[in-house]
Amino acid sequence: MAKYDYVPSPFMANSIVKWVDHRLPIFTLIDEQLVKYPAPRNLNYLWNFGSLAGIMLVVMILSGIFLAMNYNPSTAGAFDSVERIMRDVNYGWLIRYIHMNGASMFFIVVYIHILRGLYYGSYKYPREILWWLGIVIFLLMMATAFMGYVLPWGQMSFWGATVITNLFSAFPIVGEHIVLWLWGGFSVDNPTLNRFFALHYLMPFVIAGVVLLHLWALHVHGSNNPLGIDAKGPQDKIPFHPYYTVKDAFGLAVFFIIFAYFVFFSPYTLGHPDNWIEANPLVTPPHIVPEWYFLPFYAVLRAVPDKLGGVLLMFGSIAILFLLPWLDTSRVRSARFRPAYRVFFWLFVICCLALGWAGAMPAEGVPLLVGQVATVWYFLHFLVFLPLLGWFERPLPLPASIAEPVLGGGKAGMVAATKPMEKA
Amino acid sequence: MRTAKLLIASVLAFGLGLGAASAAEAPKPPAQKWAHTGFFGTFDRAELQRGFQVYKEVCAACHAMHQIRYRNLAGIGLSEAEIAAIAKEYEVTDGPNDEGEMFQRPARASDRFKSPFPNQQAARAANGGAYPPDLSLIAKNRVGGENYVYALLTGYKETPPAGVTLMDGMYYNDWFAGHQIGMAPPLSDDRVTYADGTKATLAQQARDVSVFLAWAASPHLEARNSLGVKVMIFLIILAGLLYATKRKVWRDIKH
Amino acid sequence: MAQPGSTTITEGEGRKHPDGTTRRDFLYLSAGAFAGTGAVLTGWAFIHSMNPAADVLALASTEVNLAPIAVGQAITVTWRGKPVFVRHRTAEEIAKAKEDDKAALPDPQPDARRVQKPEWLVLVGVCTHLGCVPLGQKPSDAKGDFGGWFCPCHGSHYDTSGRIRRGPAPANLAVPSYAFTNDTTIRIG
Numbered sequence: 001m002a003k004y005d006y007v008p009s010p011f012m013a014n015s016i017v018k019w020v021d022h023r024l025p026i027f028t029l030i031d032e033q034l035v036k037y038p039a040p041r042n043l044n045y046l047w048n049f050g051s052l053a054g055i056m057l058v059v060m061i062l063s064g065i066f067l068a069m070n071y072n073p074s075t076a077g078a079f080d081s082v083e084r085i086m087r088d089v090n091y092g093w094l095i096r097y098i099h100m101n102g103a104s105m106f107f108i109v110v111y112i113h114i115l116r117g118l119y120y121g122s123y124k125y126p127r128e129i130l131w132w133l134g135i136v137i138f139l140l141m142m143a144t145a146f147m148g149y150v151l152p153w154g155q156m157s158f159w160g161a162t163v164i165t166n167l168f169s170a171f172p173i174v175g176e177h178i179v180l181w182l183w184g185g186f187s188v189d190n191p192t193l194n195r196f197f198a199l200h201y202l203m204p205f206v207i208a209g210v211v212l213l214h215l216w217a218l219h220v221h222g223s224n225n226p227l228g229i230d231a232k233g234p235q236d237k238i239p240f241h242p243y244y245t246v247k248d249a250f251g252l253a254v255f256f257i258i259f260a261y262f263v264f265f266s267p268y269t270l271g272h273p274d275n276w277i278e279a280n281p282l283v284t285p286p287h288i289v290p291e292w293y294f295l296p297f298y299a300v301l302r303a304v305p306d307k308l309g310g311v312l313l314m315f316g317s318i319a320i321l322f323l324l325p326w327l328d329t330s331r332v333r334s335a336r337f338r339p340a341y342r343v344f345f346w347l348f349v350i351c352c353l354a355l356g357w358a359g360a361m362p363a364e365g366v367p368l369l370v371g372q373v374a375t376v377w378y379f380l381h382f383l384v385f386l387p388l389l390g391w392f393e394r395p396l397p398l399p400a401s402i403a404e405p406v407l408g409g410g411k412a413g414m415v416a417a418t419k420p421m422e423k424a
Numbered sequence: 425m426r427t428a429k430l431l432i433a434s435v436l437a438f439g440l441g442l443g444a445a446s447a448a449e450a451p452k453p454p455a456q457k458w459a460h461t462g463f464f465g466t467f468d469r470a471e472l473q474r475g476f477q478v479y480k481e482v483c484a485a486c487h488a489m490h491q492i493r494y495r496n497l498a499g500i501g502l503s504e505a506e507i508a509a510i511a512k513e514y515e516v517t518d519g520p521n522d523e524g525e526m527f528q529r530p531a532r533a534s535d536r537f538k539s540p541f542p543n544q545q546a547a548r549a550a551n552g553g554a555y556p557p558d559l560s561l562i563a564k565n566r567v568g569g570e571n572y573v574y575a576l577l578t579g580y581k582e583t584p585p586a587g588v589t590l591m592d593g594m595y596y597n598d599w600f601a602g603h604q605i606g607m608a609p610p611l612s613d614d615r616v617t618y619a620d621g622t623k624a625t626l627a628q629q630a631r632d633v634s635v636f637l638a639w640a641a642s643p644h645l646e647a648r649n650s651l652g653v654k655v656m657i658f659l660i661i662l663a664g665l666l667y668a669t670k671r672k673v674w675r676d677i678k679h
Numbered sequence: 680m681a682q683p684g685s686t687t688i689t690e691g692e693g694r695k696h697p698d699g700t701t702r703r704d705f706l707y708l709s710a711g712a713f714a715g716t717g718a719v720l721t722g723w724a725f726i727h728s729m730n731p732a733a734d735v736l737a738l739a740s741t742e743v744n745l746a747p748i749a750v751g752q753a754i755t756v757t758w759r760g761k762p763v764f765v766r767h768r769t770a771e772e773i774a775k776a777k778e779d780d781k782a783a784l785p786d787p788q789p790d791a792r793r794v795q796k797p798e799w800l801v802l803v804g805v806c807t808h809l810g811c812v813p814l815g816q817k818p819s820d821a822k823g824d825f826g827g828w829f830c831p832c833h834g835s836h837y838d839t840s841g842r843i844r845r846g847p848a849p850a851n852l853a854v855p856s857y858a859f860t861n862d863t864t865i866r867i868g
Contacts, residue, residue, distance in 0.1 A: 084732070084734060088735075091728050093644045093648065094648075094724055097648075238677060242673050246673050247670055247674075256659050257659045264651065264656070265652055276641075277565045658713075662714060668710075
């Protein structure tokens with residue numbers, strides 16, 4: 001791919017910058033990866049969600065560090081210390097609500113980011129490892145969120161922890177030992193809370209590390225785009241800065257408006273009321289539900305009456321994502337040119353929502369049935385529909401280049417070629 | 425356009441998922457009109473003080489408020505002297521002193537509200553096995569919050585509907601999950617006498633104490649609202665500025 | 680953005696005003712300033728969360744009953760997590776402290792300014808050098824060369840008014856703000 005001409009910024013010409021850069025090329029790195037990094041010119045606002053997720057990780061780490069300064073990880077003191085943060089610590093309520101609602105925001109952003117990848121086929125060649133790393137991040141996020149939810153030591157914290165750790169007892173022979181090992185005792189108790197706190201503090205930094213790998217993999221071949229075709233030449237790309245920095249910044253501001261609405265005006269709608277009751281190991285709440293972002297997986301877990309089967313199915317629902325690049329046999333990436341896949345994509349979204357709804361309901365009657373049907377659909381989507389679609393679907397004709405549809409036919413392509421993105 | 429539609433659809437989709445999460449088994453109590461809801465909501469100090477009086481003279485006989493300290497009453501508009509006077513009415517255990525003994529002393533502003541029972545077991549034993557829940561967070565840990573508190577306090581029926589047999593020592597309440605509640609109807613007309621001359625009807629007392637409990641659960645609600653409005657205005661202006669910048673930067677790029 | 684001598688024009692370059700600034704630069708600047716202000720204010724909320732919280736501030740005063748302290752005795756109480764020395768001074772100690780007002784003091788202050796009632800000396804028991812707790816409260820303690828306190832960490836000597844007399848400490852032992860609520864009770868803080 002030909003490099004387009006780039007006007008160097010005066011910053012890079014500064015003598016101190018040059019001195020540092022000669023020894024540690026950090027400015028060159030930033031310049032190449034964030035400033036002049038060539039991005040497809042046609043990215044839509046759905047491509048904002050990657051950077052939004054990155055920002056949310058930073059928001060969560062920062063607010064979490066300040067919460068940890070006032071948190072007491074013991075069964076006797078955890079609930080009161082969180083209430084102290086809410087009542088006595090200066091701006092403690094603000095920091096806690098940012099962290100609490102931030103978790104939900106982080107998951108919304110990541111789910112949209114994943115769905116965008118599914119819709120536009122971003123997991124296909126040559127981005128398979130990029131996709132894997134994304135799933136690893138998602139798994140780490142789920143572990144982190146789960147352990148974080150235990151820390152306030154409310155009723156849902158305790159019973160959520162009990163139920164989820166008990167999943168591992170489903171495995172024959174080793175199961176019981178794994179559970180005892182996870183707990184560090186004979187039930188979810190002080191040692192469990194202590195280690196969950198330690199790990200909850202550690203995991204975000206592990207996530208940050210995998211995020212760097214994710215970005216590295218991304219920057220090898222660059223972003224996919226709504227057309228799903230590779231960039232043919234410099235006329236298809238524009239430098240990341242200022243075009244996408246400003247677009248990301250605008251998207252971030254809009255996202256923060258929604259985030260702020262929850263933090264300031266509706267801080268507990270996304271949580272469960274029972275978690276404002278201190279944990280009581282002798283009284284189980286009538287209806288244990290995880291936080292909303294786990295509901296679809298919870299529905300898969302409960303879809304099978306068999307304990308081990310449910311656990312395997314739940315882990316399988318995520319594991320199957322690793323195989324997705326090979327299960328989807330179509331060579332066309334974007335759903336824009338795949339009329340049949342587009343239908344199945346939206347059916348898949350509905351399937352996930354149905355799972356979420358079923359997960360929130362008691363596992364009986366209609367919700368259970370819906371959960372079971374949706375679970376079957378979920379696996380059929382990956383194991384049957386996607387492989388078959390690749391063979392039977394007739395994709396629409398693809399445009400010749402990214403620049404073509406926006407600039408018009410071949411003539412416009414000529415116009416683009418005269419643009420300064422190319423060598424003068 | 426397609427992008428926008430996709431975006432809206434995804435957000436909506438997740439929104440629906442959330443709605444389902446808050447399903448509950450008890451009947452949903454009707455929403456009352458409160459001064460403290462909405463973007464600019466504030467608490468009515470007179471109402472809070474009356475509500476505190478109801479808590480102190482009625483509820484506090486059985487229900488603790490572990491998270492609240494006497495000094496917090498500054499938030500309902502009481503002065504330092506008034507708070508000190510209220511605190512002094514209670515004896516709390518402190519110590520050990522230099523002889524190693526625990527001793528009783530009058531409560532100070534920095535002490536937690538004195539609990540009616542020394543521990544949960546004692547509370548349970550004194551109430552026929554039913555634990556009177558701590559009220560500090562009741563407006564957050566019940567579906568419906570203060571609406572639920574109000575509905576419950578005004579929802580007792582002297583005679584249960586036909587076909588319902590109450591267990592011994594239980595009372596019928598429209599809004600309690602399962603309808604059988606161990607708490608006797610706590611309020612009745614003129615259960616307390618308000619200093620400000622407000623007529624102490626059952627509904628008035630229920631309302632006042634509901635507001636007080638809403639405050640106790642979210643003492644920073646007013647600060648949150650006022651900061652929230654400022655933050656929202658700030659973010660909307662920032663988003664506007666960034667949108668203008670984005671338009672300007674992208675104006676010559678066809679995409 | 681275009682550099683002199685460069686033959687390329689960046690696509691999307693804003694229209695130039697006569698004075699050479701563009702509307703784009705103005706927008707960059709205002710949006711950047713706005714976002715920066717927001718970031719600083721948010722940062723302040725986070726930093727402020729590390730300041731003493733409401734419950735800590737509420738415990739900022741301690742009451743001490745003086746009645747059981749005999750002449751010549753001293754007790755240590757805790758105030759804001761630090762030791763406070765309360766000494767019931769003997770007549771000789773008071774006389775010595777007043778006499779030394781005229782001595783060469785590293786941190787000159789008359790005894791009368793350091794007590795409210797001459798027989799009661801109230802001090803924050805933290806050496807002004809590096810924060811150790813000086814000896815001298817118990818009868819068996821070393822009291823230093825001036826009959827007051829002696830800091831074992833780096834050898835600072837304090838007199839019967841708690842003033843620094845010899846050693847590395849730069850200042851006298853601090854007197855906390857306190858008030859007599861009645862004849863035998865003080866409230867520190």
